[in-house]
Amino acid sequence: MTDSPVTTMSDAEKVRRLPWYYAHSASNAVFSALTWFGPVFVLFLNELGLPKTRIGIVLSLLPFSGILALFLAPTIARFGVKRVFIACWGTRKLVTAGLLFTPWVLQQRGVDGAFYYVLVCMASFAVLRAIAETGWYPWAQEIVPAAMRGRMYGINNIIGLLATTTALLAASWILDELTGLSRFMMLIGLGVGAGVLCVLLAFPIPGGAPGRLRETAHWAAMREALADRRLVLYLSYTALTMVAMQIFSAFVPLLMKEEIGLPSSRIVLLEVAGSAVGVLSSYGWGWWSDRRGTRPLRLVLLLLGLLPVLWMLLPRQHEWSFFGALIIAFVAGATYNGWWITDQRMLYVDIVPEERRTEYLALYYAWIGLVGGCGPLIAGPLLDASADLQGRWWIVPIDAYTPLLVGSILAVASSFVLLQRLRARLADTPPPLQRDPHVACP
Template sequence: MCVSMSLSTTLSDSQATSSQEPTTVEKLRGLPWSIFSNAANTVFAQFTFFGSVFVLFLSDLGMSKAQIGFLLSLLPFSGLVALFIAPAVARFGYKRTYITFFTLRKFITAGLLLTPWVLSRYGRETMVLYVTLIVAGFALARAVAETGVYPWIQEYIPNSVRGKYSATNSIYTTLTGLLAVGVAGFTLGYFSGLTGYMVLIAAGVFFGLLSAWAATFIPGGAPDRSPGRQASLMRDMLATLRDANFLRYLMGAALITLGTVPMGSFLPLFMQEQVGLAASHIVLIQSGTLVGTLLSSLAWGWAADRYGSKPVMISGLTLKLLLPVAWFLMPRHSPLSLPVALGIAVVVGISDIGWAIGAGRLLFVSVVPPDKKMAYMAVHYAWVGVVGGLSQLAGGWLLSLSANLQGQVAGFTLDPYTPLFALAFILLLGCLWLLLGMRADNVYGVGQFAGMFFRGNPFLAVNALVRYYAARDERAAVSVTERLGQAKSPLAVDELLTALRDPRFNVRFEAIISIARMPPEDRLIQALIDVLNGTELALGGVAAWALGRMGDPRAIEPLHAALDSPYHSIRAHAARALGALHDTSAVPILLARLPVEQDKGLQMAYASALGNIRAREALEPILKLMYATQNEGARLELALSVARITGDEHTFVQLVRQMRDDPGTAAAQALAAFRRRLQRLRSGPEAELAALEAAEGAFARGHLHEGAQRLAALLHQLPSTWFEEHGGQVLAECARRLEESGESRQEYLLLALHLLPLSLTPP
């Protein structure tokens, strides 16, 4: 009585509010109450109609599988009433309808507590009729309540957090469910006969009423009493039959329901009869499902909000395909039976919550228009109810037909449940094929979504994502941003984009460097282009460098535009980036600017870019710039550009490293390699070989100046026709400069040693 009065008072207060939709702040404030209500209702569900407890209760009452299937079918079949009561529910109010009938069904459930008395007083047939009436009454009240709750759910959960809400709700309900399953298993093991079931049902009713009380604090769900609403609802319900995407969704829901509901409903009996598990162990198997749900809820919810509903839904459905095969192949009457069953149950939990979050979000966000939610939800609920009821009947009927199936084929055990598993696999496969064609809100395709977990290092990425949101200061944020780039995983893209907009300069700087490590991706490329074209000069040049490092041709056009930037640093980085991209279309621009440019940094950038592009026409201006440049490091970079155009970058860099450690020996070894090649390609150049051996000997003794002079003389002595044209051009320049400066201009010595063997041509 007190509970009813409290509910009525709260309800009347809430319905007195405006019929306008609640604000987002009000919705967010109500979500914890929704989660609390769902958690309390989980206890009710596990202890009464929706867990293994109820199936085992009916079995212990002596009911046949067909009778159990019939009773279970009443729950979904009652959903048909949604088609007829939808207008009345809208007028009465979604919230008021839900809470009224949600509360009523708990009192109806309390009638199950009289079952042992009815059985002992009036016999089995009357007891079956009594339980049937209780289940039917509960099913009807449930159907009316859920006709109101689905439009209400679409209203009070903001789409922006729908996946996160689903995941959080799943975690709390799963933890509650784990506790409930543990209590149920202990209770059934402790009490004998029907006493344990009565204790659980009584506790379930209490938690059910607590759930109804909590739901009164959720906003929204006001009555819709607009004129002509009833006729409009009927028209809208008929219009749903012309919505191809909605019909595809309904067909997919039908296939997965027909495939999984019978298998799930009769799984406790399969475990008891074929696998040989005790009732208390069968109830504990649900804990495996709940653990799988708990472990994966946040990941599925996060993925649904970020990447869209469809990839999550299809991923969950694909996992479900494995389950019939796994149940069929599991060991029976073995010490391994329970551990294996628990392991499979974990996968069940992972797949169930993936499907539930993906399909539920898809329904509310992409399939059902918000302005027609009552009509669409009524049709959806009625359809799912009909299919769910048929699935229960079909499951019981199929088990009755295959009751005598026993034997082995190719070492596999056949039993009455084998057709159930086979049907589930076939229907799930059909569902997968059908739903792949759904229109949805997904940012990525299903294949792209799956591929994210096979590109880069997804484990490092996930670890970095968690650390990113936990970073408390700039140093930590910079460090974790670096790790995001090191993961090279598409999973880190959104966080890198967020870091690029961080108010802390060092985090933004690190974000650009980290993005440069990533595989090319549309949003990352565009973000770098935006920074390049922005007003933050300190980052614009770094963004140009990053675009060059990523190597994506989409960066070429904005980099060309950046060549005309008023800022030298951006022009220099843009030129170098175009060189890194090997953009031959930039050669005329760079070639025209190099001889006339006065800024040393830009001169170096243009020359380096032309070297990277391997522009042979740039050899002469680069050689002139190298001769005029005073900085030793800059001259070495220019020599590398020449080597890229006429020789081989890798061997040149190796020679540079060798010359730093022991220049004399390195030079002598390089000349020895050239001598062997010369002897192989040109027979009888006695004078040239003698001059070559003299230079080689001078370098070997560590006489660098003498060696450089002898090498210059050798270069003058060697016929130009022996060398490739551009290589010969560079060698002639090296001869002049070595003769002039000796070993002090090491870049000429390096180029000569590098190009002599590479430019030598056969006669």
């Protein structure tokens, strides 16, 4: 099975329309930072009084919903990826607005009632997000010229991170000035407003027309895609990296609060610091990856494996703890953005053939959803089970988070080995854009 022809717009026309893409991404970054993603939502769940096992369950729904991509991709392509994306992207803002009723549910039904209410909201949001993003991945490949994808992701990251930084600075101030759940309700309300703007800005982005895909050919095309050894290696390396990064994003804010002793406002400032470094480094990562291909990923994974070591060595409940955490946040900000830019460039340029983008990207989205959901689902119960772990080994404090951080180091190390195998495979075969679409993948 092959996709409908890619838009006939010239690369120059695509570049002229990219400002709409950037504006859409910026407003979506504000929505994400103030609602379901990042430290604000994790701290909100903690404020509700949820144990870490339940926090892990809530956070796992977002990535797990990506499995729907395997079943929905051909239908979404037939209806038109842009049409489906905008419909689901808009509806999920209404679902997010439902979080504003959480304090009332907590008052009426207690912590258990609030947990199930947030769980239903998250499940609804996750399904809508999965449907929308299943359409977004092939649409994004269609509208961005291949020759500048690395730089485009760099520029887009700069714009998105500036928006995120602004939102989180405001969030830090609000968390300091207000108390209880009211501060989180204000942040969620602001996030919903940014989300509505994000939907409106998606309309002028070109491409995404309905395709002519046959349901009967869909699963055969999936099997053919999985015969591509490069795709399989890529998914394997990505799985291990994603598990580690999901653990970092979900539970490092709680490490900072419970073990390091930082208040919520300073934890959000750490995210701001990481975003600021991401702004400064994003274009450099994009420029480097456009010229060196997959080579920058080796440095990224080495830095990613270093982060858990630095967190384990961070002084607990010390006057210098915040400054140490700030330095680590700088490293983390550059590393996370470096991985996203270089990895996505490799996916779209070296792994996915344009004429088979629907099945390749459906597999990719479903896979990262499956493995990404496993991270918080495993980490939450592990943290609850290790709650009484205390001690010291040489200069390393031992606490409930130590097994989690050690496990993430092992995951990143295994990911590095698989990346080396993938790079060797890529060196032996031509990139997807040079393949004959009627020749089977190696």
